[in-house]
Amino acid sequence: MKKIKTHGTFEQTLTPLLFLAPNMLIFTVFIILPAVFGLRMAFYEWSILGDAHFIGIDNFRMLLQDQMFWRTLSNTVVYVVSVVPLTIVASLGLSLIAARQIPGIGTFRAFYYLPTMLSYVIVGIAWRWILGDDLGIVNYLLTSAGAVKVHWLTKSSMAMASLVFVTVWNRTGYFMMMFIGGLTAIPDTYYEAAKIDGVSRFQMFRHITLPLLRPTVLVVGVLSTIEAFKAFELIFVMTGGGPGYSTKFLVQNIYQIAFEEDRMGYGASMSIVLLIIIGAFAFFQFFMNRKEYSNE
Amino acid sequence: MVKKTAVGTLLLIVMVSMVWAGGQGEESGEAEKVELSVLWFDDANESEVFLETMADYREANPNVSFDMQVIPFSDYEKKLKLMIAGGTPPDIARVTNNHVSMLYDSLQPLNGNIENLDEFASNFFESSLAFATNPAGELVALPTEATANGMLVNKTAFKSVGIDIDELSKTWTWEDWFDAMKKVVAENEKVKYGIGYDFSPHRWSTLLFEAGGRFLNEDADGMNFNTPEAVDALKFFKRLHSEELAPHSVWMGSEKPQEMFKSGLVACHIGGSWWINAYAKDITNFEWGAVRMPKRKIRSSVPGGKFIATFKGADNKEAAYDVIKTFSDKKHNEQYCRDTFNLSSRKDADIDYPSRGKDFAVFGEDLSVTPAYTAIDWKSPELNKIYSYIREQIVEGLLENQTMEEAAENIHTKGNTFFE
Amino acid sequence: MSRTTRYILLGFFTALFIFPIMWVFLSSLKPQSELFSFPLSILPNEPTLNNYFSAFREGDFLLYFKNSMFVAVTATLITVLINTMAGYALSKFIFKGRDIIFYVMIATLMIPLQVIMVPIFILLKNLGMLNSLWGIIIPPAATPTGIFLARQYILTIPNSLIEAARIDGGGEFFIFHSIILPLATPIIATITIFSFMWRWNDFLWPFIVISTQKYMTVQLALANFVGQYQINWASLLAMTMISMVPMIVVFLLFQRYFVRGLTAGGVKF
Numbered sequence: 014m015k016k017i018k019t020h021g022t023f024e025q026t027l028t029p030l031l032f033l034a035p036n037m038l039i040f041t042v043f044i045i046l047p048a049v050f051g052l053r054m055a056f057y058e059w060s061i062l063g064d065a066h067f068i069g070i071d072n073f074r075m076l077l078q079d080q081m082f083w084r085t086l087s088n089t090v091v092y093v094v095s096v097v098p099l100t101i102v103a104s105l106g107l108s109l110i111a112a113r114q115i116p117g118i119g120t121f122r123a124f125y126y127l128p129t130m131l132s133y134v135i136v137g138i139a140w141r142w143i144l145g146d147d148l149g150i151v152n153y154l155l156t157s158a159g160a161v162k163v164h165w166l167t168k169s170s171m172a173m174a175s176l177v178f179v180t181v182w183n184r185t186g187y188f189m190m191m192f193i194g195g196l197t198a199i200p201d202t203y204y205e206a207a208k209i210d211g212v213s214r215f216q217m218f219r220h221i222t223l224p225l226l227r228p229t230v231l232v233v234g235v236l237s238t239i240e241a242f243k244a245f246e247l248i249f250v251m252t253g254g255g256p257g258y259s260t261k262f263l264v265q266n267i268y269q270i271a272f273e274e275d276r277m278g279y280g281a282s283m284s285i286v287l288l289i290i291i292g293a294f295a296f297f298q299f300f301m302n303r304k305e306y307s308n309e
Numbered sequence: 310m311v312k313k314t315a316v317g318t319l320l321l322i323v324m325v326s327m328v329w330a331g332g333q334g335e336e337s338g339e340a341e342k343v344e345l346s347v348l349w350f351d352d353a354n355e356s357e358v359f360l361e362t363m364a365d366y367r368e369a370n371p372n373v374s375f376d377m378q379v380i381p382f383s384d385y386e387k388k389l390k391l392m393i394a395g396g397t398p399p400d401i402a403r404v405t406n407n408h409v410s411m412l413y414d415s416l417q418p419l420n421g422n423i424e425n426l427d428e429f430a431s432n433f434f435e436s437s438l439a440f441a442t443n444p445a446g447e448l449v450a451l452p453t454e455a456t457a458n459g460m461l462v463n464k465t466a467f468k469s470v471g472i473d474i475d476e477l478s479k480t481w482t483w484e485d486w487f488d489a490m491k492k493v494v495a496e497n498e499k500v501k502y503g504i505g506y507d508f509s510p511h512r513w514s515t516l517l518f519e520a521g522g523r524f525l526n527e528d529a530d531g532m533n534f535n536t537p538e539a540v541d542a543l544k545f546f547k548r549l550h551s552e553e554l555a556p557h558s559v560w561m562g563s564e565k566p567q568e569m570f571k572s573g574l575v576a577c578h579i580g581g582s583w584w585i586n587a588y589a590k591d592i593t594n595f596e597w598g599a600v601r602m603p604k605r606k607i608r609s610s611v612p613g614g615k616f617i618a619t620f621k622g623a624d625n626k627e628a629a630y631d632v633i634k635t636f637s638d639k640k641h642n643e644q645y646c647r648d649t650f651n652l653s654s655r656k657d658a659d660i661d662y663p664s665r666g667k668d669f670a671v672f673g674e675d676l677s678v679t680p681a682y683t684a685i686d687w688k689s690p691e692l693n694k695i696y697s698y699i700r701e702q703i704v705e706g707l708l709e710n711q712t713m714e715e716a717a718e719n720i721h722t723k724g725n726t727f728f729e
Numbered sequence: 730m731s732r733t734t735r736y737i738l739l740g741f742f743t744a745l746f747i748f749p750i751m752w753v754f755l756s757s758l759k760p761q762s763e764l765f766s767f768p769l770s771i772l773p774n775e776p777t778l779n780n781y782f783s784a785f786r787e788g789d790f791l792l793y794f795k796n797s798m799f800v801a802v803t804a805t806l807i808t809v810l811i812n813t814m815a816g817y818a819l820s821k822f823i824f825k826g827r828d829i830i831f832y833v834m835i836a837t838l839m840i841p842l843q844v845i846m847v848p849i850f851i852l853l854k855n856l857g858m859l860n861s862l863w864g865i866i867i868p869p870a871a872t873p874t875g876i877f878l879a880r881q882y883i884l885t886i887p888n889s890l891i892e893a894a895r896i897d898g899g900g901e902f903f904i905f906h907s908i909i910l911p912l913a914t915p916i917i918a919t920i921t922i923f924s925f926m927w928r929w930n931d932f933l934w935p936f937i938v939i940s941t942q943k944y945m946t947v948q949l950a951l952a953n954f955v956g957q958y959q960i961n962w963a964s965l966l967a968m969t970m971i972s973m974v975p976m977i978v979v980f981l982l983f984q985r986y987f988v989r990g991l992t993a994g995g996v997k998f
Contacts, residue, residue, distance in 0.1 A: 198882060
C-alpha cells in the first residue's frame, strides 16, 4: 500500500498554517503585542499617567525582599493546591453521573452548570451574604437549630476554606461539561466489548475511561490551575483579602501596587514572576501527560 | 486542493477585516454640533438628575448634547486613568475628592478659562475648595456636593431603654456614649452591637482627628503618624471591638455596617451624609436620625465631596467650561443636591429637602467645627496611595497580629516612601 | 449503576448546587426593605415582581440585551470556526513551531488581563475599535481555552480516518469539513456553550472598550447597581436572574449534541 507522508511536504506545512492563520492573526495583534508591551514595563518604573524610566532589574531585586509579595504568593499556592484537585475530582465524578443520555438529563446538567453562568460579582456577593456572621442564612439556620455560629469569613483559616468551597462550587459545572465532552468521545463499542469479556464496572473505568480521558484531565487541570492562580474578583468581593492578609492573593496585590500605588512597572514584574510560576505548574502537568501523542 | 484551502482561509481573513473595518466608529458630520462625553458614577440616581438639572441648558443650547457614560464606582478610577493614559479623556466627569488628588496633573485648571473664577469660587466651602486646588494653587474642579462623616443612630433602640438620644447627643462625649450604649445593648434584645464603622480608613479617621491627631505633618510634605494621638485613636478603635460594641464581622470580615444598621442589629453607624438618602428609602420599621459626633479631645467630622471637572486632553474643553460653570451655579447646584439628597458645597445653598432636612443640618453643623487640616490630609495623593495599606494595618492590629504602636509605625514609614 | 440510583444522586447534587441560586431568586422577589429585616425570612413575606419592573425602568435594558446578544452570537460563530480550525491544525499535523505556538497561547492565559489593560486600550484606540461592538467581538474570539479543548478532543479522532480520506484524494478543506467537524460535534457544542457564556458575561473587555451608553452591555449595566456606598440589591438580583435566561437557553439547545459514541462509519473495533 502506498504510504502517504503525513508531514514534511510543502502542502502539509502550508495547510495547518492556513487553518491556524485567522486565530493567530487576532491573537498576535490583540493579545501578544499588548502582552509583550505590558510585560516589558517590568524593567521600567512607570506611573500610569506619567513617564517610564528604564531601571533594569531593580524591580526584580525589590521583589525578592518584598514580604507582602511572598505572603500573597504563599496564600495563592495554598489556594491553588486545594482548589485544583477538588475541582478535578468533583467535576469528573459529576460527569460520570451526568454523561448518560437519560430522559431529563439536560435539565440536571443545566442545574450543575447554573453557578458557572453567574458573574463573579454575584457569586461573591451572594455567598458573602449567605455566609455572613450575623446576617447570613447559614448561621441563622445553625443558631435556630441550637448550634453555635461559625465564623465562615471572619477567621483566617475558615475564610480560606470557605473561598475554596465557593470556588469549587462555582467551577465544577463548567469543568463537568468538558468531561462530558470527553466522555462522549469514547465509543460505546469499547464498553460493549469489555462487557462481553466479563470485565467489571470498576475495571472498565480504570482501563477504558480513565486512560481515554487523560487529554481532558490535562485540560481541566491546566485551566483550573491557571484560573486559580489568577483568582481575584471572587475573592475580593467575598473577603477583600481579609481578615487582615489571610486571603490576599497575588493578583489583588498586583492590582493594588499597579493601580492604587501607581507603580505599574513593579506590578508588571510581579506578573512576570506569576507567569513563570503558573508556567511551572502547567508544564509539570503537560509533562505528566506526554504520552498523548502515541495516538499516531 | 491546497489552492482551495488557501482561498478559503484568505476569504475568511478578508471577511474578518471588512467586518472589522466596519466598526471604525461613527463620525459626526456637522461641525457646529458638539457632543460632550460625560463620565458619571451613580450612587442612587445622580446621572439621571444631572440630565434633568441641565435640561434647561440643553434647551438654551440645542447644538450641545451629552453622551452620558455611567461607570460602576469600583471601576471608575481605573476607567478614568485608562482613558487619560490612552489619550481620550472624557470632556466632563464627576469625581470624588480622592480622584481629584490623584489626577492633579491631568485635570484642566479652570483659572483663566472661566470668567470671574475667584468671585464664583468664593461661594463654596473652604474645605471643598481646598480639595479642588492643585499644589500650584490653581482650581482644577468645581465642587458639587459636600460630604461629611457622622453618626446615624437608631432612635427607637435608645428610646426603648429610656434615653432621649437627641437631648443627650447635644453635648455628649465618648464616655457618655459608652454608658448609653452599654445600657442599650444589655437591655434591648434586638440590638446586638453598639456601633459600626464603614470598612474605610476615611471613616476611621474621624477617631484620629477627634483624638487630636492627623496623618500628615504641618507642611503636609511628610507623615506624622507615629504620634501618641494616632496610637490613642487606634487603641480606642480596638477597645470598641474588644468590649464587643463593634462587630468583628465588619473590619475583620465583610459584613456591611449599613446592612446591620438597617436590620436593627447595630444601634449606631459611623457613615456619611450620603446615607440619609438610602436610609430614607429603606428603613421603615424604626425611627432613626443623625446626631452630633461625641466629643473626644475635640469634636470633628471628616470632609469629602464630589466635584465636576474637565481634562487637559479633552476634545471639547470650551463647551465643557460653560457646562461646568452653569451646573455649579446656585440654581442648578441646589436642584441637583436636593434631588440626589446630598449636602451642597455652596455656602449660600438654601435647600428645601423633601424630608430629613434636620439630619442634613446636623451634618453641616459637625462640618462647621471640623479643622481645615482634615481636608489637607485627605487631599494628599501620597495618603491616597496607601489607602488600602492603612486599612490592612489597622486590621492586623485588631487581629492582634501586631500592636497598635507597630501599626502606626508601619503606616508612618510606608507613607513616607511616597513622599520621597 | 441503576437508573434509580442515578436519579437519586442527580437530585441530591442538584440541591447542593441550586441552593444559593434559589436564595438569590427568592430574594429577588422580596422588596428591598425585607432583605435586611431581622430575623431573616427565607420565603418572601409579600412576593413582588416590582424589582423586575423597576430594573427595566431604571436603565435601557432592552438595548443592553440587544448589544450583549449581538456580541455573544457573532463572537461565538467566529470563535467556534477559528478555534476548531486551529485545534485541528495543532493536533493532526506536524510542523515546525507547532508546540511553541500552542504553549505560547496557553501562556498568555496566565497573564491577568488587568496587567495588559493599558496597552490594549491604546492599541484599540489606534485601530479605531474603541466604542464599537466589534472591539469586544473580535479580540476575545481567539480563545486559548477553546483551542485547547478543540485540540485535545480532535487528538482522539483516529488518524486512520484522515489518512483514508487522503488516499481517496480528498482535499484538506473537504477533510476538515466532512470528517473532522461531524466527529467533533460534542466539542463544538461545548465551545459554543462556553463561548456564548464568556462573551455574555464579559466584563473586562466591554469595560476597556465601551464608554458610550449606546453600546453598553448587560454586564456593565449590572455592575452599575453596585454603587460607591450602597448596592441596589433589588434591581441587581432581578436583572441577574433575567440575564441568566439566554445562557440557559443556549445551554439547553446545544447540550443535546453530547451523544455518546459518535463514530458514524468509523473504525470497526
